[in-house]
Amino acid sequence: MWRRRLKLGTYFRIGVYVHWSFALLVAYVAYAGYQDGVIGTVFGVTLLLGMFLCVTLHEYGHALMARRFGIETLDITLFPIGGVARLMKIPRIPWQEFLVAVAGPAVNVVILLILGTVLWLLPGLGLPSLGEILTEAEAGDRVIEVLNSPTPLGYLLSMMLINTALVLFNMIPAFPMDGGRVLRSVLAMGIEYRRATRIASYIGVLCAVVMGGLALHHGAVTAGLIAVFICYAGLSEARQVDVIEPLRDLTINDAMIHQPPRLPMDMELDELLPSLRSCPTTAVPVVGQDEFVVGILALEDVTEAVERGADPRTTVGQLARYDAPVLSPDESLESVVTRPLEGCRQFAVADASGRLIGLLDLDTIRVRAGLAAQG
Numbered sequence: 001m002w003r004r005r006l007k008l009g010t011y012f013r014i015g016v017y018v019h020w021s022f023a024l025l026v027a028y029v030a031y032a033g034y035q036d037g038v039i040g041t042v043f044g045v046t047l048l049l050g051m052f053l054c055v056t057l058h059e060y061g062h063a064l065m066a067r068r069f070g071i072e073t074l075d076i077t078l079f080p081i082g083g084v085a086r087l088m089k090i091p092r093i094p095w096q097e098f099l100v101a102v103a104g105p106a107v108n109v110v111i112l113l114i115l116g117t118v119l120w121l122l123p124g125l126g127l128p129s130l131g132e133i134l135t136e137a138e139a140g141d142r143v144i145e146v147l148n149s150p151t152p153l154g155y156l157l158s159m160m161l162i163n164t165a166l167v168l169f170n171m172i173p174a175f176p177m178d179g180g181r182v183l184r185s186v187l188a189m190g191i192e193y194r195r196a197t198r199i200a201s202y203i204g205v206l207c208a209v210v211m212g213g214l215a216l217h218h219g220a221v222t223a224g225l226i227a228v229f230i231c232y233a234g235l236s237e238a239r240q241v242d243v244i245e246p247l248r249d250l251t252i253n254d255a256m257i258h259q260p261p262r263l264p265m266d267m268e269l270d271e272l273l274p275s276l277r278s279c280p281t282t283a284v285p286v287v288g289q290d291e292f293v294v295g296i297l298a299l300e301d302v303t304e305a306v307e308r309g310a311d312p313r314t315t316v317g318q319l320a321r322y323d324a325p326v327l328s329p330d331e332s333l334e335s336v337v338t339r340p341l342e343g344c345r346q347f348a349v350a351d352a353s354g355r356l357i358g359l360l361d362l363d364t365i366r367v368r369a370g371l372a373a374q375g
Contacts, residue, residue, distance in 0.1 A: 014063055015075040016056060025080040043150035050155070051162045052078055054111055058104040058166060059085040065103035069096050081226055089338045090181075092248075094188040101181035105167045112163040119156055174211070175204035175234040197241045204234035244334055247369050252336065252360055253329035255368040256349050260359035262287050265294055265317035269302075269310060276302060281361060285348035286320040291355045293348045295320035326350050327360055333369060336360065 029044045056076065062085045063073035074086040085104075091097040171179040180200050187196035212227035214220070247255075262285050263272070276284075276299060286295045297320045305319055327336065327349045336347075349358035361368075 014073050017075055017077040021080050022078060039150050043155065047155060047158055050159055054108060054163055054166060055083040057107050057111065059083045061103040061107035062100055065100045066091065081222060094185040098182055098185040101178045101185065104178055105170050108163040108166045112160060112167070115156060115160045115163070119160070172207055173203055174207035174230045175200040176237050177230060180204045180234065194241055194245050197238050201234040201238035205231050243366065244337055246366065247333040247337060250333045250369050251329065252327050252331050252333060252349055255333055255365050256329065256358035256360045258358050260285060260356070262356055263297055263316045265315060265320065267316045268312065269305065269314045270312040272302065272316060281346050281359065283344040283346035285356050285359060286316055287356050293326050293350045293354060293356050295322040296324045296344055296346065296348055297321070298344050329357060333365065
């Protein structure tokens with residue numbers, strides 16, 4: 001996957017990633033259009049790029065609306081089957097989620113209106129009216145002939161058809177697609193959020209099963225893969241909501257390990273090994289003078305050092321990780337769980353002056369948060 005960072009004015013920046021398999025799709029479209037010569041190849045590739053431009057603008061619609069509510073977008077990834085805007089979090093307020101969900105299809109509606117206006121303003125195209133298309137077989141055949149022709153008019157009509165399909169497809173109530181999120185947001189206005197998510201995910205699974213059945217019947221492999229993705233993603237997000245909801249309104253201080261184990265950064269390896277045998281966590285905060293947090297030591301890093309025959313005088317400071325985030329006790333647990341954290345499953349918690357006061361263990365966070373909620 002290669003990365004292309006786009007800039008939308010000075011107000012909003014976002015990284016757009018293109019999956020490597022997208023190149024295979026471009027090659028396939030170019031090969032399929034080669035039977036019509038160079039013009040057919042150029043037309044097919046240009047149409048594909050135009051379609052993914054519309055998909056990208058669709059995802060920008062979600063991202064810019066989310067930004068209106070203070071939610072940043074990590075990136076946009078383009079796959080052969082569509083695009084995904086990865087938000088820092090999904091809006092918890094139902095009407096905000098509703099607006100973020102409909103913002104993407106709304107962009108395609110605007111594109112469709114612009115293309116329709118251009119088509120209406122162009123004179124002498126000789127296209128039949130909508131009524132003629134619906135009632136006369138020859139009129140419909142004429143439109144299909146134009147759609148299959150590598151001409152500017154064929155491109156215009158194809159782009160209109162693509163944007164229409166993007167609107168209709170995305171508004172299918174299959175969670176977590178846009179239509180499913182609209183459904184969840186509407187349900188959440190009247191019932192509890194987790195229950196609304198569960199109902200929306202079940203409806204999404206039903207839609208995915210129907211879509212998968214139709215795909216198998218017609219031999220549409222891509223549609224079948226999309227159905228599987230919808231089913232998996234919907235159930236995964238429903239489980240994630242079940243995890244996050246109990247953490248709402250709790251802070252790190254409510255779920256962290258108070259008075260955690262710690263290691264001085266000048267401790268040597270031969271002294272370190274005996275102390276780690278009784279360590280209850282898989283990572284330990286590393287402190288300097290006056291208990292200031294300087295990093296965190298993962299047990300797997302110590303194991304690797306021993307296996308490669310590290311000098312017994314190697315210090316904890318030489319083995320520690322310094323890129324792990326140090327958390328504040330006042331941060332919400334929800335923000336930590338939804339944040340993309342890499343590396344350790346344990347994180348040092350420090351006060352405003354940087355001194356160690358706790359350790360947040362993601363593996364036991366639900367149990368500790370449950371105890372905090374009970375107390």
